[in-house]
Amino acid sequence: MNKKRLERLLALTMTGAMLVAAAAPAMAEEEYEVLTDADGNVYDLGGMEILIRDWWSPQDGAVSDPTDQYGEDLLDYHDWLEETYNFTLKQVSVEGSDWGSVPEDFLNYVSTDGDDNNYVWVLRTGAEFVSAMNSGLMYDLSTLDCLDFSEPKWVSGVHNLCSKDGAIYACSPLIPEPRGGLYFNKRLLEEAGIDPNLPYELQESGEWTWEKFEELCATITADTDNDGVIDRWALVTDDSETKNEAVFSNNTEYIGLQDGKYVNLTSSDATLEALNWALDMMDKYKFMPEGAEWDYWKTSFPNGEGAFLVGQAYLSANELKDMEDDFGFVCFPKGPNATDYTNCYTDNPYAIPACYDADKAWKIAFAMNLWTDRVPGYEDYNDRLSGYYATFRDAESVDLTIARMCENGMVTYHDMIPGLEFGPQYLWGINLDNPPAQAAETIANEWASYLAAANGEA
Numbered sequence: 001m002n003k004k005r006l007e008r009l010l011a012l013t014m015t016g017a018m019l020v021a022a023a024a025p026a027m028a029e030e031e032y033e034v035l036t037d038a039d040g041n042v043y044d045l046g047g048m049e050i051l052i053r054d055w056w057s058p059q060d061g062a063v064s065d066p067t068d069q070y071g072e073d074l075l076d077y078h079d080w081l082e083e084t085y086n087f088t089l090k091q092v093s094v095e096g097s098d099w100g101s102v103p104e105d106f107l108n109y110v111s112t113d114g115d116d117n118n119y120v121w122v123l124r125t126g127a128e129f130v131s132a133m134n135s136g137l138m139y140d141l142s143t144l145d146c147l148d149f150s151e152p153k154w155v156s157g158v159h160n161l162c163s164k165d166g167a168i169y170a171c172s173p174l175i176p177e178p179r180g181g182l183y184f185n186k187r188l189l190e191e192a193g194i195d196p197n198l199p200y201e202l203q204e205s206g207e208w209t210w211e212k213f214e215e216l217c218a219t220i221t222a223d224t225d226n227d228g229v230i231d232r233w234a235l236v237t238d239d240s241e242t243k244n245e246a247v248f249s250n251n252t253e254y255i256g257l258q259d260g261k262y263v264n265l266t267s268s269d270a271t272l273e274a275l276n277w278a279l280d281m282m283d284k285y286k287f288m289p290e291g292a293e294w295d296y297w298k299t300s301f302p303n304g305e306g307a308f309l310v311g312q313a314y315l316s317a318n319e320l321k322d323m324e325d326d327f328g329f330v331c332f333p334k335g336p337n338a339t340d341y342t343n344c345y346t347d348n349p350y351a352i353p354a355c356y357d358a359d360k361a362w363k364i365a366f367a368m369n370l371w372t373d374r375v376p377g378y379e380d381y382n383d384r385l386s387g388y389y390a391t392f393r394d395a396e397s398v399d400l401t402i403a404r405m406c407e408n409g410m411v412t413y414h415d416m417i418p419g420l421e422f423g424p425q426y427l428w429g430i431n432l433d434n435p436p437a438q439a440a441e442t443i444a445n446e447w448a449s450y451l452a453a454a455n456g457e458a
Helices: 003-021 069-085 102-111 127-134 186-191 198-205 210-220 239-249 269-285 313-317 358-371 385-389 395-407 436-454
Strands: 048-054 087-093 118-122 180-185 255-258 261-264 308-312 327-330
Touching: 048 358, 069 087, 069 358, 087 358, 102 118, 102 127, 118 358, 180 186, 180 239, 180 313, 186 210, 198 210, 198 327, 198 395, 210 269, 239 269, 239 308, 261 436, 269 436, 308 313, 313 327, 313 395, 327 395, 385 395
Parallel strands: 048 087, 048 118
Antiparallel strands: 180 308, 180 327, 255 261
C-alpha cells in the first residue's frame, strides 16, 4: 500500500473515531451561554408556543426517541432553551395541507391576517413563492437583530436566494442538503485497469477536473472483444442532470443575481463552455439503448451497464439501494472556470408571515435561530452525515464527499423568475442539433421580458 493511500485510510479511521468521540457530552448545562437584553435581563418569550409548519412532520409534533448520545444531548439542549427563555417549539404538519397546497395555504393565511398561532412556515421555491415574496407576504428578516446572516450556519445561501432590494424574506437555518455529484461503479473501473480509489484521491488532491474525468471515460469506453462494437461504456446518465452539473461545476449558472438584478447567463462564455463540454462527453461516452426512456439510467446503472452516473446524493437510498456492484460517490469534477468543487443547494425556505407584528416576529426568529444552532460542544459535528453511512457503500462517500457538499455549495435563480419555464423552454431542447448558443439565442427575448418583470423594470 502506498504512503498516500495509507494516510488517507488512517484519516478515515480517525474520522470514525472522532464521530464516536463526539457522542460524549462535551458541555454541561451550566456552561451554556445565557443571552440577555440591554438591561441584563434574560430574554423571556412569555410562554409562547412556536410551530415550524411543514408538510411531512407528525401533526402532533412528536419527536423520535434519540438513538445516540448526540440525540440525547440535542433533546437536553432544547429542553434547556425552552426553560431558559420561556417558550416551546414543535415542528408539525397541518391536516389538509400538503406539498401541493402549501403556497395557497400560506397566501390564504397571511392575506386573512393569520391567527393566534406563532408559525415559521416551511415553503418551496417556484413562481408562487416569488409572487408571495413580491407581494409582501413574508416578514423582512433583515430587520430582526437576532439573526446574523454572516454566521457560518447560513451557508445554504437560501437567504441570498430570497433577498430583494436589501430585504431578506426567507432563510434556511439547517445544514444544507448535499445534492448533485458523480457515482462510479468500482467493478467497472477495476476491469478497465483503474484503481477504484482514484476518484477519491484526485478529489482530495484538488486534481479532480473535467480533463481527468474525460481521461477515465476514454479508458473505460472500449470494444473489449474486438468485434467493432463498444461493449463497455463510461456513462449512463440523465442528460439534464449532466448539463446542470457541468454548468454549476464551471462556476456559472443560467440565471444569476448581479447588483440586485436578475441576469441571463445562458450566453456567457462559461455557461456555453460547460454545456458544449457536457454534450461532447455524452456523445462520446454515453450508453443509451435504442428506444430507451429518459430515465433508463435508473436500471442501467444499477445493472452495471455504465461506469459513471451523474446524480443526486439521495439516489443511494432509493434507485441504487439494491445495486449488486459496489459504488462510490464524488463531487462533480471542476471545470476550467472553477477553483473548487460545488453543488447547487435547493433547500426549503423558512419564512415568517408578514402579518405578524415586530415583537411577535422577533421572538419567533429568536427561538428558531437558537433551536437550530449546533448543540454547544458539538460545533464541528454534522448530524446530517449519520444517515448517509447506511445508504452508501463506503465511508469515503460520506467523509470525503457528502461532508464537503454540506459546506461548499451555491444557489441559483432560474426557479425564481415567474413565467420562466426552465426545462421546456430551454434546457430539454439543448442537443447537438440545437447547440447551446442557438438555444440561448432562441429564448433571449422571451426571457428578457420575464427578467424585466422580476426586476421591476416592466
